[in-house]
Amino acid sequence: MIAFHVRAQRDAFVLDFGARSEARALAVEGPSGAGKTTLLLALAGLAPATSVRFQIDDDVIVDTDAGCSPPPHRRRIGFIFQDARLFPHLTVADNLAFGARYAPRPIAVEAALDLVDLRGFGHRWPQSLSGGEARRVAIARALCMDPRILFLDEPFAGLDAERRSALTPYLKRLRDETTIPLILVSHDPRDIATLAQDRVGLRDGRNASVARPPLR
Template structure:
């Protein structure tokens, strides 16, 4: 697995200029609040304007603004799991996942995703009745149902108590070994990234920390 990323963007007067290469299946962007972690993910997902963006997964260019390749968010094959999951409250868990499948370039095995993430008992439930950890697993399943080449996770452990955090980490670690999808996860907590076995890259004030380059 290889990941090449380069982003130059500005949002609300804040500038970000990031470039890195990694051969790890999981890449972790570590930095304090305000370092630009979420802005980086938004830029890769096509949710904010950029001056320049380049995203290559295993030799396949998903985004390359220099070459005129800048597809809309739904066509980038980039899955995004937000901090607050952002599940559709008017849909059941099963229908949330089915919604993600609408954007897949080929039919995905939803049954395998449900089994992998252990959410079978949740399928008929309304998303408003899920715990924080359950909601994140469902959000991941919805993103993976779209068949992404890259999965973006924004602070996946934010707002979880220690018990829920300890439950979610093994799910994510198991996920990384069983899907053919690169994962880019951002967190302010180095311990969480280390627990996921991520190739950790430091981000400070919109720049990769010189002593944390991969």
């Protein structure tokens, strides 16, 4: 079960949005500017918010009204951004090790690279990677931190059809072969049809009705 509610304000924009789902792969669907990224950043503790409540099964991650607001590295949220955001001065292996610093049960670097079919890439530098490889390294880095949940922010943004097709199996593997729930935000119905088991709509910072696809 995934449940959350966020209230946040950025300049004149107000986000007041919540959802509850029994699915392990929940999509938040909405157009650009709807508040999708603001939602993820607030849940992760990477952007200020008026109030946040976030629960996975029986585990309350954040409840600001109850005084529970751990720093981002204590929330154990694996965040996969629209761009890979790898540290250019660190090798692939060191990028993954950085993500595991605060993990209670970190996944070994080579094991994480195996999950995305990049065994042997640990010595490589980010600038030597293709766009698709960099995204896969970002997935492996998120897994190394032993996350409670994964956030995917427009995971296929900027990829052409070939690279989208190449990345899709790895994201499906995250959904189907691990026990880690995920929240996907996207404006693209292809992303949602590919990965989501349930979805909620977000428009102008508020809940909006959407047609729900069948569970996959």
